[in-house]
Amino acid sequence: MEKLSVVVPTFNEKGNVENLVSQIGDALTGIEYEIVFIDDSTDETPEILEKLSKENSHVRYEHRVGETGLATAVIRGFRIAEGDFLACMDADLQHPPAILRPMYAALRSGADFCIPSRLIPGGNDGGLNWYRKFVSGTARWIGKIALPCLRKVSDPTSGLFMFRRKCIEKADLQPVGWKIMVEVLAMSEYEKIVEIPYTFQNRESGESKLSTKVTLQYLQQVLGLMRRATKRKGIKVVRWSQKRTDAMVRRYIRGGKKNKEAGE
Secondary structure (H helix, E strand, O other): OOOEEEEEEEOOOOOOHHHHHHHHHHHOOOOOEEEEEEEOOOOOHHHHHHHHHHHOOOEEEEEOOOOOOHHHHHHHHHHHOOOOEEEEOOOOOOOOHHHHHHHHHHHHOOOOEEEEEOOOOOOEOOOOOHHHHHHHHHHHHHHHHHOHHHOOOOOOOOOOEEEEHHHHOOOOOOOOOOOHHHHHHHHOOOOEEEEEEOEOOOOOOOOOOOOHHHHHHHHHHHHHHHHHOOOOOOOEEEEOOHHHHHHHHHHHOOOOOOOOOOOO
């Protein structure tokens, strides 16, 4: 089975990283994987990551000094990752780690990308308050108008995705701000995307990083991608129901703990 690298950017997430590592381990039982943390923290997160990396052979981390930003952290993680499949998720547990298992099954079934969606049947964005729902919806709307590659994707701005490493081998990634999936979708080479439903969770610890600066960076990013985005045709987007997702996990992954969110 292909090795999976889960890239996690962190900024002051000391209250979440240990739980995240544990939940990822439960989700990926029977799968070869690594967790690559790229850390810009100013709190005790690096010390916790150092401890985790010594205790758990699946964990690696790099603490950056003098450089910040989620998107650049993720790109750095992709560069040092060892996996055949690459995933990106947040450290705050609003992206449920159990969803990694059906994402992995989607790629094993032949997809180039798997994008969990809050906005298809079976999905839910209940972990967002009304303001963040408004901001997220506006960002999605702007992205789809400006970038044709996003128009068939129901939830292109969430930051939770998995793809084959080969998709970015020739990609000119120049990320700005936080919306890394928009950059990767616009600049990569791929033919098939599978969307699966998931429920966005409430944050367990720490604070949201959403700010006016983040919003302005997103607009800057979209404007740049309008000029740089790879021109392509014939992208196929397939949406799996929860029932089909469950069946595909059983088909492509054997073993592991039963988990409702993972579809077993």
